Structure formats: C-alpha cells, structure tokens
Amino acid sequence: MDTICIMGAGSWGSALALLLNNNGHKVNLYVRNESQANEMINTNKNSKYLGDIIIPSEINIFTDLDSATKDASVIVLAVSSQATRAAVLSLQNKISSNVILVNVSKGLEKGTNKRISEVVGELLPSNSFVVLSGPSHAEEVAVKMPTTVVAASENIEAAEYIQDVFSSEFFRVYTNPDVIGVELGGALKNIIAFGSGIIDGLGYGDNTKAGIMTRGLAEIARLGVALGADISTFAGLSGIGDLIVTCTSMHSRNRRAGIMIGQGKTLEETLAEIQMVVEGITATEVAYNLALEKNIDMPITAEIYKVLYEGKDIKETIKSLMTRTKKHETEDLIHLKYSEF
Numbered sequence: 001m002d003t004i005c006i007m008g009a010g011s012w013g014s015a016l017a018l019l020l021n022n023n024g025h026k027v028n029l030y031v032r033n034e035s036q037a038n039e040m041i042n043t044n045k046n047s048k049y050l051g052d053i054i055i056p057s058e059i060n061i062f063t064d065l066d067s068a069t070k071d072a073s074v075i076v077l078a079v080s081s082q083a084t085r086a087a088v089l090s091l092q093n094k095i096s097s098n099v100i101l102v103n104v105s106k107g108l109e110k111g112t113n114k115r116i117s118e119v120v121g122e123l124l125p126s127n128s129f130v131v132l133s134g135p136s137h138a139e140e141v142a143v144k145m146p147t148t149v150v151a152a153s154e155n156i157e158a159a160e161y162i163q164d165v166f167s168s169e170f171f172r173v174y175t176n177p178d179v180i181g182v183e184l185g186g187a188l189k190n191i192i193a194f195g196s197g198i199i200d201g202l203g204y205g206d207n208t209k210a211g212i213m214t215r216g217l218a219e220i221a222r223l224g225v226a227l228g229a230d231i232s233t234f235a236g237l238s239g240i241g242d243l244i245v246t247c248t249s250m251h252s253r254n255r256r257a258g259i260m261i262g263q264g265k266t267l268e269e270t271l272a273e274i275q276m277v278v279e280g281i282t283a284t285e286v287a288y289n290l291a292l293e294k295n296i297d298m299p300i301t302a303e304i305y306k307v308l309y310e311g312k313d314i315k316e317t318i319k320s321l322m323t324r325t326k327k328h329e330t331e332d333l334i335h336l337k338y339s340e341f
C-alpha cells in the first residue's frame with residue numbers, strides 16, 4: 001500500500017482518488033478550494049465535478065499541501081496544464097527526490113510551448129516523471145467502467161511501478177518509454193475533438209467526422225515525429241484511442257465546446273457554460289506555433305486557430321480544408337519514413 005497525494009480535485013483528480021482508494025492505497029486529495037473541500041468532507045460528494053457519486057470517507061481531504069504530501073511516495077498532478085507549473089513550484093523544497101511525479105493533464109504550456117514533462121523536469125529534475133494518458137473519461141472511471149490507459153516514462157521502472165499502483169480489474173495500464181509521443185497524443189487530440197464538435201454543431205455527418213479524425217491523426221503524427229515522438233505511439237491508446245473517445249463522447253469538454261461554437265455561440269459563452277478546463281483551446285495556439293517553428297503542415301489545427309484567434313467564419317474553414325491542393329493519401333507517411341526527422 002502506498003500513500004498517494006493527488007493535487008487537484010476536479011473531475012479527473014477525484015475519479016483517480018476513487019480508483020486508487022479502491023486499489024487499497026492511502027489517498028490524500030489536495031483540494032485548493034476551501035468550500036469544495038468542506039462539501040467533500042461534510043457530504044461525501046464533489047457535486048460540481050462528479051455529481052452524486054460518493055467519495056468514501058477513507059479518502060483524506062486536505063487544503064494544506066504539507067499534510068497532503070506527507071509520506072507520499074507518488075504525487076499525481078491532476079490540475080490543468082496551465083496550472084501545472086504553479087502546482088509543481090509549490091512542491092519545490094517540500095518533497096524528496098524518491099517521490100514519483102505522475103502527470104495526468106493533457107495539454108501544452110502556453111507561452112513556453114513546452115510539454116508538461118519539460119516543465120516538471122525544469123522545476124524538479126531529480127524526481128522520476130511518468131505521464132498517464134489514454135481514453136479515460138472521469139465520469140466512466142468513477143463508476144468502474146473498463147478503461148485502458150498507458151503510463152510512459154524514460155525510467156521504465158517508474159512506469160512499471162505506476163502501472164502496478166493504478167491497475168485494477170477495471171483499469172488496465174500499459175507501459176511505453178515514449179514520453180513525447182504519449183504527451184503529444186493526449187494534448188493534440190483535444191484540438192481535433194474540438195474540431196469534431198464544430199462539425200457536429202454545424203450539422204455535418206458521420207463521413208465528415210471520420211474524415212477529421214483520420215486526417216487529424218495524420219497531422220498529430222507529423223508534428224509528433226518532428227518533435228521526437230515514435231510514430232507507432234500514435235496508433236496506441238494515447239493516440240488513436242484517446243482521439244476516438246474525445247471525438248465521439250458527450251463527456252468530452254473539448255467536443256462539447258466545439259459543438260457550441262459550431263452552433264454559433266461565442267468562445268466566452270461556451271467556456272462560461274462548460275465551467276471546466278477545455279485544453280484544446282490553448283493546445284491549438286501552442287501546436288500552431290510549434291508547427292510554424294518546425295515547418296510542419298497542420299491544416300486542421302491552422303483552420304481551428306483561425307476560427308479561435310482570427311475570427312474566421314467556420315463554414316469558410318470547412319471550404320478551405322476541402323479545397324486544399326490535391327494530395328496522395330500516404331504522402332505524409334512516406335515523408336516521415338524517409339525524412340531526416
């Protein structure tokens with residue numbers, strides 16, 4: 001039995017607290033918001049994020065980080081990607097170098113264009129880092145629906161340790177050494193899920209959806225390989241797996257945000273309605289910049305960027321994508337195989 005601290009009691013942090021408690025670990029859930037912590041202690045619910053699901057009393061709720069991290073061998077970073085730097089900074093000089101840090105957010109840092117492993121490595125370079133990612137909506141994990149994910153680390157022993165800690169009969173964890181690929185699959189699929197929602201909001205059909213998912217994966221892989229990922233990772237759980245679930249599920253905040261934009265709502269109205277993190281909005285900006293820097297063609301991301309940040313009309317973006325220069329379908333793959341990436 002391990003003592004595990006989870007930083008962040010949103011949907012995902014809370015669902016993972018249930019999973020890890022069910023696996024027999026001592027779980028310390030660090031909740032930043034006092035009134036949310038009080039609700040969890042007094043009613044055994046986290047209603048904003050997990051509705052009526054019961055949070056067992058064995059899960060320790062803390063608003064004090066010292067108490068939450070005391071004796072923890074694993075710290076799970078379950079805040080949004082933009083909040084991760086601050087969360088990791090608050091751990092500096094507090095934890096030993098033996099503590100394994102597990103990031104479960106799926107995004108890229110705005111401003112620096114960094115992956116979360118880069119942010120964490122900069123601030124806590126002596127701690128082992130594992131990213132846990134894959135098709136895993138909190139709402140389904142919280143009610144024990146069979147779910148498969150991947151734990152990636154440069155330190156394979158740390159990845160296997162985390163595989164043991166999280167695995168259960170309803171949560172199957174694979175390992176993978178490709179941190180870059182797993183992180184980018186999780187972050188970039190949010191852009192395509194947002195686009196897939198736009199397509200639904202506009203009233204287009206299943207053909208259109210399959211098209212954006214397939215060509216979306218092609219551009220995710222293109223940027224991923226240029227940034228050092230192994231292309232085969234994108235055929236796995238953190239690539240196509242998570243792309244499928246977020247592009248098709250009504251649990252997905254990214255897809256739901258896209259639907260609202262497709263139906264004509266403004267970004268402000270959309271975010272006010274969702275009230276939870278929509279990582280794809282920031283990921284679009286970061287990926288757009290990375291693609292420009294690496295000279296990688298990401299047409300879907302570029303069109304979503306124009307909708308979000310330059311006010312381009314959505315219908316015009318579909319037309320732009322459909323009337324691009326004609327291509328050979330596997331041109332990208334040939335390029336990836338024989339290029340100098």
Ligand SMILES: NC(=O)C1=CN([C@@H]2O[C@H](COP(=O)(O)OP(=O)(O)OC[C@H]3O[C@@H](n4cnc5c(N)ncnc54)[C@H](O)[C@@H]3O)[C@@H](O)[C@H]2O)C=CC1
Nearest residue numbers: 008010011012013032079080083087105106137138276277
């Ligand atoms: N909800 C889901 O089904 C899944 C979410 N994720 C990823 O996990 C990350 C978090 O997502 P959610 O839990 O859904 O977001 P959320 O919006 O439900 O909750 C994030 C929580 O983090 C808290 N927070 C922010 N900064 C903090 C800090 N410094 N210390 C402690 N708490 C802090 C916020 O108050 C909020 O309660 C995102 O990157 C998301 O993409 C990954 C897999 C599944």
Ligand SMILES: O=C(CO)COP(=O)(O)O
Nearest residue numbers: 134135136137252253254
């Ligand atoms: O990554 C997720 C499920 O695997 C959650 O996606 P959303 O952030 O779009 O809800």
